[in-house]
Amino acid sequence: MFELLGIPPQVLFGQLLLGLINGSFYAVLSLGLAVIFGLLNIINFTHGAQYMLGAFGAWMLLNYLGVGYWWAVFIVPPIVGVTGIVLERVLIRRLYHLDHLYGLLLTFGLALIIVGFFRQFFGVSGLPYPPPPLLTGGHNLGFMYLPNSRAWVIVASLIVCLATWFIIEKTRLGAYLRAATENPTMVGAFGINVPLLVTLTYGFGVALAGFAGVLAAPIYAVNPNMGADLIIVVFAVVVIGGMGSILGSILTGFGLGLIEGLTRVFYPEGSAVVIFVIMALVLLVKPAGLFGRSV
Amino acid sequence: MKKMGFILASLTSLLMAGTAHATDVKIGVLNDRSGIYADIAGEGSVIAAQMAAEDFKAADKGINVSIVSADHQNKPDVGSNIARQWYDTENVDVIADVPTSSVALAVNEITKEKNKIFLASGPASSDLTGKACSPNTVHWTYDTWALANGTGSAMVAEGGDSWFFVTADYAFGHALERDTSAVVEASGGKVLGAVRHPFPGQDFSSFLLQAQGSGAKVVGLANAGGDTINAVKQASEFGITQGGQALAALLMFINDVHALGLDVAQGLVLTSAFYWDKDDQTRAFSARFQERNAGQKPSMIEAGVYASVLHYLKAVEAVGDKDAAKVMAKMKEMPTDDPLFGKGTIRADGRKLHDMYLFRVKKPDQSKGPWDYFETVATIPADKAFRPLAEGGCSLVK
Numbered sequence: 225m226f227e228l229l230g231i232p233p234q235v236l237f238g239q240l241l242l243g244l245i246n247g248s249f250y251a252v253l254s255l256g257l258a259v260i261f262g263l264l265n266i267i268n269f270t271h272g273a274q275y276m277l278g279a280f281g282a283w284m285l286l287n288y289l290g291v292g293y294w295w296a297v298f299i300v301p302p303i304v305g306v307t308g309i310v311l312e313r314v315l316i317r318r319l320y321h322l323d324h325l326y327g328l329l330l331t332f333g334l335a336l337i338i339v340g341f342f343r344q345f346f347g348v349s350g351l352p353y354p355p356p357p358l359l360t361g362g363h364n365l366g367f368m369y370l371p372n373s374r375a376w377v378i379v380a381s382l383i384v385c386l387a388t389w390f391i392i393e394k395t396r397l398g399a400y401l402r403a404a405t406e407n408p409t410m411v412g413a414f415g416i417n418v419p420l421l422v423t424l425t426y427g428f429g430v431a432l433a434g435f436a437g438v439l440a441a442p443i444y445a446v447n448p449n450m451g452a453d454l455i456i457v458v459f460a461v462v463v464i465g466g467m468g469s470i471l472g473s474i475l476t477g478f479g480l481g482l483i484e485g486l487t488r489v490f491y492p493e494g495s496a497v498v499i500f501v502i503m504a505l506v507l508l509v510k511p512a513g514l515f516g517r518s519v
Numbered sequence: 520m521k522k523m524g525f526i527l528a529s530l531t532s533l534l535m536a537g538t539a540h541a542t543d544v545k546i547g548v549l550n551d552r553s554g555i556y557a558d559i560a561g562e563g564s565v566i567a568a569q570m571a572a573e574d575f576k577a578a579d580k581g582i583n584v585s586i587v588s589a590d591h592q593n594k595p596d597v598g599s600n601i602a603r604q605w606y607d608t609e610n611v612d613v614i615a616d617v618p619t620s621s622v623a624l625a626v627n628e629i630t631k632e633k634n635k636i637f638l639a640s641g642p643a644s645s646d647l648t649g650k651a652c653s654p655n656t657v658h659w660t661y662d663t664w665a666l667a668n669g670t671g672s673a674m675v676a677e678g679g680d681s682w683f684f685v686t687a688d689y690a691f692g693h694a695l696e697r698d699t700s701a702v703v704e705a706s707g708g709k710v711l712g713a714v715r716h717p718f719p720g721q722d723f724s725s726f727l728l729q730a731q732g733s734g735a736k737v738v739g740l741a742n743a744g745g746d747t748i749n750a751v752k753q754a755s756e757f758g759i760t761q762g763g764q765a766l767a768a769l770l771m772f773i774n775d776v777h778a779l780g781l782d783v784a785q786g787l788v789l790t791s792a793f794y795w796d797k798d799d800q801t802r803a804f805s806a807r808f809q810e811r812n813a814g815q816k817p818s819m820i821e822a823g824v825y826a827s828v829l830h831y832l833k834a835v836e837a838v839g840d841k842d843a844a845k846v847m848a849k850m851k852e853m854p855t856d857d858p859l860f861g862k863g864t865i866r867a868d869g870r871k872l873h874d875m876y877l878f879r880v881k882k883p884d885q886s887k888g889p890w891d892y893f894e895t896v897a898t899i900p901a902d903k904a905f906r907p908l909a910e911g912g913c914s915l916v917k
Contacts, residue, residue, distance in 0.1 A: 235732050242724045347815070349558040350748055352780030355756075362758060368728060371756045443756065444721055445748045445778060449554065453721050488714075488725040493688050495725075496717030 238368030239485045245374045247481020248381035249436055253454065254461040254473040255385055256432035259392070262468030263405045263425045266316060267324055269332040270308075271458070272451025273339050274430050277304050278437020279446045280342065283353050293356040296438050297380075304434025309427040316426070317419070335452075342448035350445030359442060377439050384435060385474045392470055401425060460503045466516020476514060541581045542841050546572075546828060547611040549601060549626065550641055552590035555719045555745030556618045559772045560641045562588075563812045563821040564616045570808065571828035580836050587611065591622050593719075598622035599629060606633040612841055613638060613831060616824050620644035620691035630655045634843050638831060640823030643743070643770060644694040645906060648870040652913035655843060657850060659871045660823030661792045663695040664906040666769050669790030669877050669899055671702035674737050674767050680706075682767075683735035684713035685726045685750060687742035692718070695741040695769055711735045716742070723750040727757050736764060743770045748778050755783050772818045776892045781883040784892075788879050793819035793859060794893050797876075800858035816890045826857040827871070863901060868913040875904035 253275060260268045281300035285291040291299070311334065319326045355373050362371035392398040404411045404418045412418045437451075444450055465476035480499055487495040506514060548568050550560040565588045572584040587609070591598035598617070605611035606629065614630060617623040618641025630637040631653040638657050639647055645664040647656060682703050686692040692715070700710045711733045714726045720742075727750070730738040738759060740750050747768050754766050768775075771789040795805035795816045804825070808817045817825075834849040835841055855863040855871065863873040878893035886892060908916055 235729070238728050238732075239725055242728060245724070246722055343553065343557075347558045347774075347813075348553070348555060348561075348745065349774050349778035350745065351778065352783065354780070354782065362756075369731070369758050369762070371758070373756060374724070443753070445745065445752060447745065447778075449745070450721065453719065485725055489729070492714050492716060492726065 234367035235489065239489045240482060241365075241368065241370065242374075243482040243485020243488075244478060245378050245481070246484060247478035248378050249440065249454070249477075250458055250461045250481050251385050251474045251477025252381045252432055252436040252439075253458040254465065254477045255388055255470065256429040256436075257458065257462045258465070258468055258470055258473035259388070259432070260426055260429035261462070262470065263401055264316075264422055265320070265324065265405075266327040266426070267331065268426075268429065269328055269455070270311070270335045270338070271331075271430075271433050272455030273335040274304055274308060274433035274451070275437040275440070275454065276339065276342065276448060276451040277307065278434030279353070279441040279444075279450060280346075280437075281434065282438045282441040283351050283446050286353065287351075293359070293438075293442065296441075297435075300438045301431040301435040304437070305427040305431030308430025309423055312423050312426040317423070335455075339448050339452060346448060348447055348449055350447030350450075353441040353446050355442035373442050377443070380439060381436075384432070388432070389470050389474060457499055460499045464499075464503050464506045464513055466513025469513065469515040472513065472515025541583060542835060542839070543583045543585070544577075544613070544832070544835060544841055545609070545611045546584065546586045546831075547602075547605045547609075547614045548586060548588040548616050548824065549591055549598060549605075549614050549622075550588075550616045550618050551593050552588070554593050556593065556641070556743070558774045558778075558815070559744055559818040560616055560618045560820045560824075563808075563815060563817065564640070564824040566808065566811050567817065567821045567825040568615055568828045570804075570811075571825045571832065575829055575832045577832055582832060582835055584832070591617070591619070593619045593622065595621045595625045599625045602626045602629045603633075606630075606635055612636065612843075613828075615828055616641045616820065618642055618820060620647075620694060621689050623647060624651055624690060627651060627653050627656050636831065636843050636847060638824070638827040640827055641820045643691050645698055645911070646690075646694060648866075648868040649906070649911040649913055652868045652911070652915055654869075654915060655847060656869045657827060657847075657865055657871055658869050659827040660819050661790070661875070662870075662905070663691070663698040665792075665875050665899075665904050666695060666790045667698035667702045668904065668906075669875055670767055670769050670788055671699045671739075672706060673788055673877055673896070674765065675703055675706040675708045677765075679737035679765050679767070680708035681735045682708060682710050682737045682739050683730045683733040684710070684739045684741050685723065685730055686713055686715050687718045687720075687746055688715040689718050691743065692741045696739075699739055699741065699769055713741075716746075718742070718746065719744075720746050721749060723753045724757065726750075727754055727759060731757065731759060731762065731764065737767050738764055739767045739769055741769050744772070744775065747771060748775050751775075751779055751787070752783055760786075772820070773816060773890070773892060774818055776880055777815075777890065781881060781886055781892065784880045785882045786880060788877065788896065789893075790899075791819050791876055791878055791893075792873065793817070793822040794876060794878065794895075796891065796893070804858055822859045826855070826859050829857050830855050830865075866908055868908060868911055868915055870905055870908075870911075872901040872905055874901050875899040 282296040359373040465472035487498040548565045577584045613636045615638040620642045623642030640660045645662040647658045686696045776784045851865045860873040877897040
């Protein structure tokens with residue numbers, strides 16, 4: 225049987241699949257960031273906190289109202305999206321005419337406040353979220369045991385990523401959105417409500433974060449810091465893919481998940497930094513990112 | 520405002536110096552207040568220190584205790600800066616707690632250099648009383664050797680003679696892996712491999728898959744807090760235990776079990792220095808503590824902060840002075856006695872000795888409710904629970 229650098233192929237396949245699953249989280253989260261940055265020019269540092277809100281939303285539905293996981297998948301993202309819309313209406317929209325840095329500072333501050341609030345009430349150890357019966361157990365694929373919960377993550381995020389890409393790149397609504405980013409005044413002159421479009425876009429980007437949070441709830445500990453750990457990596461993914469590029473963020477999300485997965489086999493100590501090394505290299509060669517258009 | 524308070528405090532201490540009765544003692548509780556160890560130490564340790572000062576009735580005995588706290592964010596550089604600032608400009612006499620071994624080893628050095636006192640309750644690395652031992656440090660609650668000796672031997676005795684470690688990649692994880700490997704090998708077992716994961720981690724699937732592939736009978740988790748919670752949760756997801764491998768959470772706190780839920784945590788064997796439901800005294804303390812700490816029962820680290828501060832204050836009272844050398848000598852000379860750990864002693868290398876306990880996490884139907892989580896498997900007597908004095912390589916031991 226052939227071996228690659230001393231690693232049997234079964235192990236390698238398993239790790240590749242796991243990488244792809246982690247990549248799903250990166251893809252959904254970086255997609256939300258890319259949509260928001262591409263159409264609003266806001267660097268949304270609250271994204272990690274909104275991902276955490278998604279997971280807590282699922283937990284609260286289950287524990288306070290007895291509403292299960294499958295309902296949460298549909299109910300929580302819109303709710304998290306609405307909280308985003310409120311933030312956009314009340315605070316973020318006041319910064320559109322200012323430099324990116326102001327938006328970054330505001331959203332970063334908001335993230336600290338939201339996380340601090342949850343930490344105060346729920347502590348940092350996290351809360352148990354039992355997976356629904358359909359997601360417990362798993363299948364033996366021969367080269368690894370794949371839990372149903374992870375298989376579901378990969379399927380759900382692929383569907384959501386493709387649907388988002390389709391809406392933005394292939395539909396009339398998406399065309400309005402893209403036009404509104406290019407030239408808001410002109411699009412407004414055609415009778416389209418540009419501020420509403422922008423608000424809804426932000427809400428949608430945030431809902432994607434909430435969706436990733438619901439997916440994470442049965443897998444990771446539901447705790448206030450869960451987003452803070454992830455968001456830095458996701459930002460690196462967005463930068464590598466090219467800020468604002470929809471397809472770029474999806475492909476880079478999955479791709480970097482794979483690379484990180486491989487690093488965990490060959491040099492686990494380096495798995496926390498490999499993405500940042502790649503980011504530095506990409507920025508040296510293509511400053512606009514792999515899929516970005518240089519401005 | 521802070522400066523003003525400091526000036527006032529210095530003035531008062533100048534005035535007091537003449538009377539020779541009142542001693543001002545400033546205790547700095549340094550730990551993780553926002554990250555993955557904030558629930559096992561954090562604000563709870565500050566509350567524990569306050570309770571120790573109150574229960575000791577320090578004020579009635581002419582000792583004015585003030586307690587400050589700070590967040591070291593699990594980063595040695597941040598922790599070192601705070602420790603230096605506390606000792607140099609804020610007149611802190613004692614630093615207590617300090618979970619996260621890498622930070623604790625740094626604070627250990629600084630405390631020795633400044634000739635102050637370090638009451639270590641949070642950190643695990645047995646190096647604190649081994650090659651890094653210091654005349655200014657007491658290592659109170661537990662250490663990696665005791666964990667390895669407790670959980671490691673128990674698992675080998677149950678037939679778990681081949682191990683694979685999933686280790687947090689910093690001083691603590693390395694020490695725990697080293698000490699457990701030694702126990703496993705000494706009992707005739709084998710270590711098949713180890714994987715070091717970044718600290719803190721979130722996704723452990725890849726490391727667990729490697730552990731699964733190793734075919735080891737026991738997967739040893741040499742990590743703590745949020746890392747252990749995530750690893751145990753995901754081990755159950757990937758069917759590690761269903762596949763016939765046993766999981767050894769080498770350091771597990773009651774708060775971790777609370778966060779995991781008994782469905783996932785049941786059956787885990789763990790070593791601990793303290794359990795709130797041990798006897799009437801621990802129950803009484805824990806009930807008072809729980810009221811002040813947002814409904815959380817004390818972890819063994821928080822219990823250790825209470826007991827170590829209490830013992831320190833007794834020593835200050837006995838000496839009638841807060842001179843570090845004199846107080847340390849007194850602390851090691853006097854037997855310890857407190858409601859949480861019972862009677863004990865502090866060894867020349869700074870190691871506090873008391874019984875340790877081997878617990879098993881209850882099944883959901885055995886538990887009467889929240890926090891009723893452990894059943895006692897064995898009590899490891901104080902003289903067997905910690906590394907023999909001669910084997911640590913501490914330079915203080917002649």
